[in-house]
Amino acid sequence: MQFGIFTVGDVTPDPTTGRTPTERERIKAMVAIALKAEEVGLDVFATGEHHNVPFVPSSPTTMLGHIAARTENLILSTSTTLITTNDPVKIAEDYAMLQHLADGRVDLMMGRGNTGPVYPWFGQDIREGINLAIENYALLRRLWREDVVDWEGKFRTPLQGFTSTPRPMDDVPPFVWHGSIRSPEIAEQAAYYGDGFFHNNIFWPADHTKRMVEFYRKRFAHYGHGTPEQAIVGLGGQVFMRKNSQDAVREFRPYFDNAPVYGHGPSLEEFTEQTPLTVGSPQQVIEKTLSFREYAGDYQRQLFLMDHAGLPLKTVLEQLDMLGEEVVPVLRKEFAKGRPADVPDAPTHRSLLAAKAAHDADARAGKDAEDAKDADAKEKEATAV
Amino acid sequence: MNPRTNPRTNPRTNPRTNPRTSNRTNRRMKLVVVSAGLSVPSSTRLLADRLAAAVDRRTPADIQVVELRDLAVEIAHTFTNGFAGKALAAAQDAVAGADGLIVVTPVFSASYSGLFKSFFDVLDKDALVGKPVLIAATGGTARHSLVLEHALRPLFAYLRAVVVPTGVYAASEDWGAEGLPERIERAAGELASLATGLSAAGAHAPGGSGNDASDGFETDAPGGFEVVPFEDQLAKLSPSAV
Numbered sequence: 001m002q003f004g005i006f007t008v009g010d011v012t013p014d015p016t017t018g019r020t021p022t023e024r025e026r027i028k029a030m031v032a033i034a035l036k037a038e039e040v041g042l043d044v045f046a047t048g049e050h051h052n053v054p055f056v057p058s059s060p061t062t063m064l065g066h067i068a069a070r071t072e073n074l075i076l077s078t079s080t081t082l083i084t085t086n087d088p089v090k091i092a093e094d095y096a097m098l099q100h101l102a103d104g105r106v107d108l109m110m111g112r113g114n115t116g117p118v119y120p121w122f123g124q125d126i127r128e129g130i131n132l133a134i135e136n137y138a139l140l141r142r143l144w145r146e147d148v149v150d151w152e153g154k155f156r157t158p159l160q161g162f163t164s165t166p167r168p169m170d171d172v173p174p175f176v177w178h179g180s181i182r183s184p185e186i187a188e189q190a191a192y193y194g195d196g197f198f199h200n201n202i203f204w205p206a207d208h209t210k211r212m213v214e215f216y217r218k219r220f221a222h223y224g225h226g227t228p229e230q231a232i233v234g235l236g237g238q239v240f241m242r243k244n245s246q247d248a249v250r251e252f253r254p255y256f257d258n259a260p261v262y263g264h265g266p267s268l269e270e271f272t273e274q275t276p277l278t279v280g281s282p283q284q285v286i287e288k289t290l291s292f293r294e295y296a297g298d299y300q301r302q303l304f305l306m307d308h309a310g311l312p313l314k315t316v317l318e319q320l321d322m323l324g325e326e327v328v329p330v331l332r333k334e335f336a337k338g339r340p341a342d343v344p345d346a347p348t349h350r351s352l353l354a355a356k357a358a359h360d361a362d363a364r365a366g367k368d369a370e371d372a373k374d375a376d377a378k379e380k381e382a383t384a385v
Numbered sequence: 386m387n388p389r390t391n392p393r394t395n396p397r398t399n400p401r402t403n404p405r406t407s408n409r410t411n412r413r414m415k416l417v418v419v420s421a422g423l424s425v426p427s428s429t430r431l432l433a434d435r436l437a438a439a440v441d442r443r444t445p446a447d448i449q450v451v452e453l454r455d456l457a458v459e460i461a462h463t464f465t466n467g468f469a470g471k472a473l474a475a476a477q478d479a480v481a482g483a484d485g486l487i488v489v490t491p492v493f494s495a496s497y498s499g500l501f502k503s504f505f506d507v508l509d510k511d512a513l514v515g516k517p518v519l520i521a522a523t524g525g526t527a528r529h530s531l532v533l534e535h536a537l538r539p540l541f542a543y544l545r546a547v548v549v550p551t552g553v554y555a556a557s558e559d560w561g562a563e564g565l566p567e568r569i570e571r572a573a574g575e576l577a578s579l580a581t582g583l584s585a586a587g588a589h590a591p592g593g594s595g596n597d598a599s600d601g602f603e604t605d606a607p608g609g610f611e612v613v614p615f616e617d618q619l620a621k622l623s624p625s626a627v
Contacts, residue, residue: 052426054426115426115428116525116560117431117557119557120557120559121560121561125558126525126557126558127525131622134615135622152624153623154622184611184612185613185618192616219612260425264455264456264458
């Protein structure tokens with residue numbers, strides 16, 4: 001199972017000091033957070049993509065390429081890549097490029113984006129959101145899998161004899177997750193292709209997450225990719241920890257009360273009861289996270305949102321130390337218990353390459369057998385004549 | 386921008402060069418903006434800020450923004466407790482003391498949002514009497530544009546406010562289309578003129594009509610779980626299907 005962090009990249013004032021970081025500070029902080037993730041033994045760092053203030057990460061491959069050069073093991077991902085308003089041709093090229101630079105440590109999470117004006121700003125119509133996600137992704141898959149593509153669709157100019165460069169590393173396209181909170185159409189899309197499905201449950205009660213994940217698992221099996229239990233599921237979560245849970249609550253409350261996404265609504269206590277948000281001791285975080293399995297089944301990827309609500313970088317880095325040292329090692333051990341052997345891990349470049357080699361070898365063996373049979377038949381024919 | 390609507394070049398609407406205006410207003414206009422957007426950031430707030438800036442360009446104003454999201458719980462508590470909390474009471478005082486008001490709501494279920502209505506429900510019924518008000522709304526499609534005329538305008542007429550002739554409706558698509566800036570300028574000119582007692586004649590500019598449907602920040606279909614087989618969805622998009 002993979003554990004990691006995802007960041008939205010929001011520039012939010014620290015409510016305890018009133019200070020708002022500059023864009024440059026926030027961008028550098030995101031990089032520092034990614035480097036820390038590798039240092040403390042996490043598996044994944046994912047950045048959001050946004051094209052409106054107060055968010056900074058408009059250019060994920062620039063940031064991920066930089067992080068790739070400064071890390072060895074971290075898988076670099078997105079949360080999410082806007083499959084609706086980005087040109088699928090540019091996504092194909094950018095992420096293949098990144099894949100080479102990062103030696104295969106790349107996957108993506110597709111999302112539609114939820115900011116209305118971004119669609120017209122990029123020449124699209126929000127009412128076509130689902131259709132854009134379907135058509136653009138179908139084209140993206142072909143660009144990564146076929147050397148020369150002729151294509152015609154509804155939303156983009158046609159392509160004749162187009163080759164997306166560079167080709168994916170080892171001819172193995174990056175693994176793709178599809179992120180959606182409420183749209184069964186996207187779960188259906190993930191299931192159809194046998195791709196991963198990430199339910200960003202951070203503001204949602206467990207029963208909703210359960211319904212979406214169950215739907216995806218059923219359809220994954222329907223399309224013949226394996227049993228429902230073998231589907232590739234990812235979940236979000238957000239935590240704030242201190243050794244002593246009262247200290248965590250006391251320190252985090254002003255952030256919760258004022259954060260753009262949390263503040264002035266339900267209380268911290270109501271919110272932690274109804275959603276994955278956990279504010280307390282590392283042990284409480286462990287217990288809450290382990291409970292996700294009760295409604296989502298054995299899953300493959302757990303991403304935590306750690307740098308939210310205007311928390312200062314120093315605090316976030318302390319949180320990551322605790323996450324890497326005290327929480328994730330226990331989660332790895334506990335999630336492994338009782339996990340059926342036929343539930344796969346999340347695909348990586350290495351596992352996909354091995355699967356491809358096995359597939360190619362099978363195909364070759366099959367072809368050799370065919371050839372032998374043909375030769376046999378020809379011989380018989382010859383002797384009969 | 387239409388040069389006629391630019392206050393820097395138009396002496397009739399630029400208070401710095403218009404002796405009538407500058408004599409009249411020794412103090413700056415008190416402009417209060419009520420925004421009922423729920424997301425952060427929200428397109429409702431984006432529209433509110435554009436309108437406020439346009440008014441300020443004509444008549445320099447002290448602008449105070451009231452974000453109803455921040456007051457949602459206090460507003461709810463007011464219904465049950467019968468009295469306004471500290472932050473809500475301060476917002477109500479600001480609205481009552483304003484020279485002009487800009488009110489912006491997302492369209493929910495073919496009308497203003499419940500939160501938007503609730504704020505005015507708990508406001509003193511005489512607080513808006515005779516007060517110039519610019520009405521504006523945002524939504525996901527232009528189909529709800531008349532919400533300004535069938536929902537907001539009657540509400541403020543009931544409260545005996547003076548609603549400016551031009552309401553501004555912004556659908557998602559308007560943020561990438563022509564027409565919205567002109568409507569903003571025209572409405573802002575009308576509000577600035579009313580608030581300072583001038584004719585709005587000089588502020589008129591041609592504008593498009595586009596208007597819209599639900600909260601512009603909502604992109605997910607409501608979670609019905611009926612299965613539309615993926616092949617059908619793909620086939621629907623193939624060029625040969627047209």
